[in-house]
Amino acid sequence: MNFIRKHVFCKHFTKQVVLSGNQTMSTDNKAISFDSINDKSLFPDLPNGPLDRYRKNAKFDWRKLALTLDDERCLRFRNNVWKYLEDNHLFARSHEEQTLDEYREITVRRINQIVEKEFVSLADFILEPEITFTFVSSLIAYDPSPTIKASLSSKMFPGVLRTMGTERLVKYAEAAEDGFITGCFALTEVSHGSNALGMRTTATYDVKNRQFIINTPDFEAAKCWIGNLGKTATHAIVYAQLYTPDGQHHGLNGFMVPIRDPKTLEPFAGIIVGDLGEKIGLNGVDNGFVLFNNYRIPKEFLLSRTGDISDDGQYISPIKNNKKRIGASFGALSGGRVNICGISNTYLIKAISIAVRYSASRTQFKDDDTDADELPILEYQSQQYRLLPHLSTAIVQKVFTMWFACTFNEFSKSFFTGEIVPYVGNEIHALSTASKPVCTWAVRDAIQDCREATGGHGYLKVAGLGDLRNDNDPNCTYEGENNVLLQQASNWLLSCRKQKNGYASFAETSPLKSAQFLSSFDKIIKQKCNWTTSQAALNPENILTALNWLVAWLLENTYQYSLELQKSGLSTFNVRNNIQVFNAQTLSIVYGQRAILSVFWEFVSKLDNSPERAVLERIASMYGANLLLRHIGLFYEGGYITSSHPVQLLKTGVIELLPQLKDDAIPLVDVIAPNDFILNSPLGMSDGEVYKHLQSILWQTSSTFERPKWWKLVTHWKNTENRSKL
Incomplete structure (x- = not known):
């Protein structure tokens, strides 16, 4: 097996997709029919309700897009996992509060049930990364605690024993995998x-x-x-x-x-x-x-x-x-950071699904010049700009995290086959230490925006957004606190830059291509922004060109600044310490963001022209444009942009893109959202009947209409004389 040939995309990512007629997708030159689109077990009919207006106006087929983003086999597997959970009383949903001990007990019971079912074997875990990724994300979407707890014991613990131990510890790895x-x-x-x-x-x-x-x-x-x-x-x-x-x-x-x-x-x-x-x-x-x-x-x-x-x-x-x-001992732990990227994006998918569906159902105000009904709040530009960039992030990061999981799987297998390719481990470490902060912070910010975008109802615990926010929070800390991790990514970039042949070294040291473009530094750094239209400003190729320049400029600035500090007599520690703010940290973040978009765009660019590819291009544009606007000051500082005109074109492009993505938003959510049982939020159900579901939960909760046990505390001080005045 040639790792460099296979690492770029696993089986799902190497397929060529055609979305017209009956021959709509091919993998390894084998056509896969889209007859499965009409298979109700794979794609059940969506319920009627307030969301119909958006679904009817969709410019693409959400089922075709689902089969573009996920392999059909993975979709069926995911549906089977969710159906098993929904049909099993042990996984029944309840909005009643549990004690800490009760929650931990039910978590262990659920783990035992899942292990007994044996959805994924050890062979699948090693040889079928897509199935494994789908399995983990499916369970995380239900409740992250059982999955994380089980993964620590049956995957991470034996994985480290096998990778860093010898045959004398294999029996303990097997015992953990078997649950003993x-x-x-x-x-x-x-x-x-x-x-x-x-x-x-x-x-x-x-x-x-x-x-x-x-x-x-x-x-x-x-x-x-x-x-x-x-x-x-x-x-x-x-x-x-x-x-x-x-x-x-x-x-x-x-x-x-x-x-x-x-x-x-x-x-x-x-x-x-x-x-x-x-x-x-x-x-x-x-x-x-x-x-x-x-x-x-x-x-x-x-x-x-x-x-x-x-x-x-x-x-x-x-x-x-x-x-x-x-470093060699900890190298095997990059998988934890890779997994966290996927875990956090599962939270984002749930949060944005809730917020977008709520926004399409919730009506507020109307045009005073017409007799029309109140408008869904998704029709308001400010609501669109609060949510649609996050929707784009969810889809971009979904593709990236699958790619990264497959890439790391191939790398891990190379330990056992002896086909270790030079520099791959170092690059995976660097990319994981950049992408984990980028992904988890993006999810942190998105969930908060989703909470605020759903108003007071989003503050209710039953809405689910608070739990998503709290469950994602540790992702920013464990497996490396994000700010500390960023230093490791920048250290790798600087170490490559310091090699004898300078930027040319990236052609060899970046086999995964996350930084290979830097080998053309001399050409990149001379470039200037050449957008002349809003469409050009939003072109993903042009956005990547701009991000290539920004990574190159930040790296060179950081490198030169470190040399100045070194010449001033500072120790190595103090040099690294003093280049962080405004330099090394920003470099790592932009490097990670650029890598994520690059993987997504490579995936999209392999698709044939179709409405489904077109919507993914709009997603790439929104994600990329949002990155450029976030870093616009740096483009001015470095001279890539020298006037306000390109920035106005970029802003105009975003404003033009918002209503297009607004019309796509509900079917896009239908593509990525889990089913109603898994989503478990009255604000985000697939029928859009927010108020019916909210009332149902309130009416079914035992404490809703009960008088509190402490009611006398409210009344005991009111004496008979005062009561008589009422």
């Missing part, structure tokens, strides 16, 4: 998170007993925020500072550490393990902390892929540099 033990990942400490080198938990090797002694010097060194550890984990991958008997320090290393007895869930002697309690969101996942009191584990429990201990206590590693060894 519950795994977790323990890196962060109470007083250290991003600074992995500063971790203070130690592992000292005892030659006589062939054991490691794990110790926590104080509470500040306690491992914390460990998903699954609060109540349920039996085993953890613990990162600790390794010391050999001669007192030599060999850096941070990973160890598999038994925490609780799998039969009783009682912690082993020498361990203090506890629960961090209720969080803002994701409360089905029990996050915990652990302290070790000279706790002993066998020598074989060291994750020894990058470093091992000989029987006489000598540390052996093919990688001599501690930082590089730790």
